[in-house]
Amino acid sequence: MNAEKFLKNEIPYGVRQKLIGTLSRAYADTENLKLSDSAFNSNKGNETLTYIRNLKVEEQIKNEIENNFLPFGYKECKNYAENCTHYEFGTKNAIVTVSRVQKENMLPRKAIFRENLSFNNQISLFDDEEATTSKKHILLTHVCEDGKLKSLMLGIPSVDGKTWEYNLNLLKEFNVIENTEEELPATTLRIRKVVKEGKN
Numbered sequence: 001m002n003a004e005k006f007l008k009n010e011i012p013y014g015v016r017q018k019l020i021g022t023l024s025r026a027y028a029d030t031e032n033l034k035l036s037d038s039a040f041n042s043n044k045g046n047e048t049l050t051y052i053r054n055l056k057v058e059e060q061i062k063n064e065i066e067n068n069f070l071p072f073g074y075k076e077c078k079n080y081a082e083n084c085t086h087y088e089f090g091t092k093n094a095i096v097t098v099s100r101v102q103k104e105n106m107l108p109r110k111a112i113f114r115e116n117l118s119f120n121n122q123i124s125l126f127d128d129e130e131a132t133t134s135k136k137h138i139l140l141t142h143v144c145e146d147g148k149l150k151s152l153m154l155g156i157p158s159v160d161g162k163t164w165e166y167n168l169n170l171l172k173e174f175n176v177i178e179n180t181e182e183e184l185p186a187t188t189l190r191i192r193k194v195v196k197e198g199k200n
Contacts, residue, residue: 010092010138024055031147072096074146091138104153108141139156149171
């Protein structure tokens with residue numbers, strides 16, 4: 001199965017665009033917390049804010065699933081050591097996990113649950129018609145810079161977990177605008193004309 005085709009079918013364009021809003025809201029809420037409490041202005045406060053932001057991102061996704069804005073299921077799972085939990089967001093054929101990373105194309109450090117998903121449920125590169133009931137693994141990574149969402153990467157990790165099979169940065173994905181026959185407002189046409197003619 002083709003990784004790009006699988007990813008785009010499993011999480012279509014409209015849903016990918018909604019995810020941008022979801023994470024942007026989580027980031028904005030975290031920044032508002034920083035502005036409302038001076039305790040977060042210290043180094044220790046910034047460290048704590050990082051954990052809060054990670055929590056807020058996953059909780060925001062969960063809340064928007066519950067409000068039928070995002071078309072996923074979810075469950076809270078314990079990690080291998082059973083000392084903390086993470087959310088797994090489910091589509092029909094995949095499990096989506098979320099991680100904060102330091103750079104755009106970076107993959108998160110190894111985790112047993114991700115390793116198991118990767119090795120046991122990875123997409124076959126040899127058989128497009130492979131019939132399987134096992135779920136694939138999709139990873140959503142986000143990068144924070146100065147409190148702002150800098151990168152939002154959606155992709156399928158390779159079997160070894162060190163590279164991407166296929167990924168795309170949702171913040172750089174082209175916006176598709178359909179051409180319609182409806183008449184645009186006069187102001188829109190005038191602005192377009194001004195730009196075209198190079199006038200002020």
